[in-house]
Amino acid sequence: MQITVRTKQHPHDDAPDTAADFEKLAALPEGPERQALRDELVQAWLPMANRIAMGYRGRGESVEDLSQVAALGLVKAVDRYDPGRGNAFESYAIPTITGEIKRHFRDHMWVLHVPRRVQDLRNRVRTAVKDLSQTTPGHRPTVSEIAAYTRMSEDDVRAGFEALDSFTALSLDAELPGSDDGYALGDALGEPDTGFDLVVDREAVKPCLAALPERERTILYLRFFGGMTQSRIAQQLGISQMHVSRLLSGCCAKVRDEALAESEPESEPELEPEGARQPDPARQPEPV
Known part of the structure; x- marks a missing residue:
């Protein structure tokens, strides 16, 4: 065999x-x-x-x-x-x-969708950091050192570093590093501030309110800033409650319509095409 x-x-x-x-x-x-x-x-x-x-x-x-x-x-x-x-x-x-x-x-395995080119940059940067860390212990390689080692541009190196954090995602409920009181990432995120919208609305209606008659302005002030009821406003001004109600409804509708009209862009007048204007009969030559 x-x-x-x-x-x-x-x-x-x-x-x-x-x-x-x-x-x-x-x-x-x-x-x-x-x-x-x-x-x-x-x-x-x-x-x-x-x-x-x-x-x-x-x-x-x-x-x-x-x-x-x-x-x-x-x-x-x-x-x-x-x-x-x-x-x-x-x-x-x-x-x-x-x-x-x-x-x-x-x-x-990528939590965020990253283009293939950026993934390749990430791999090259990760390998370069590992290699350079062995030659210079205790010193984190800089962007310029990695660019020289890999023959990449510094912008590509930065893109590779950003892609390193795109492979996995951190939960908003995860405790931040160095936090001893359970402070999570979600606690550091802001929320919509309705105060900005309130400022914009007040500035929008200010000229509309200034244009109202004095009695209407007084009624609006007593109702919405003084917190008075319609019956108390009627007693103070010497008019009926029904009249106060009608004035309030009319003022609010008028201010609202004027504020909305000012916020809409003004439409430009349409131009007639050349030659489309009708001749003035007054300027027509008299028949011979």
Whole structure:
């Protein structure tokens, strides 16, 4: 019995010898036999896919999900591999599985949608920070140092730094760093201030109120600023309560209409097209 001895160590010591199986798979037509052989090949190379997946653990994704994504990449590699090209299966499968994992991180792990170019900038900046931190311990690399190391512009480096914070999101209920009293991020956010709208409304109606007769202004002041009822206003002015009610309704409607009319943009007069104006009969020449 002749034993074949490998002179060069295989990149995966436990890689199965499936060259003949892949040639057989390529020659088989679609059917149960081909499907069974395909499943056996996927099962045989599954340990390699799991090892590749383990290289991406600790990046915000569970090990089980990484293994499933790597297995999906392995299935694609088995289906697309062509043994007639003369290349080993692992030389085609490893880039396919790695690309599937990277695509998963790019499409499913970002909380905010970031363009592909910015994602690449983020990866280059993250790698550069890691490399430069080893050469200059205790010193955080500056933007100019990273730009010189990666041959990127400083604007691209800043964009990469901003993308570093887009991979995950911080909850508004999360306690801020250094806060001992439970102060959360949501507590630092502002709320709509209705006081600004009140100032705008008051300035809008001020000239309208000034244009009212003195009696109407007095009634409005006593009702809305003095807090008096219509009956007390009627007693003080010596008129009926019904009259006070009508004056209040009329004043409010008038002020409202005038304020709204001033807030609307004035429409420009439409210009007649040249030659459309009718001639003046008075200037018509007398018939000869």
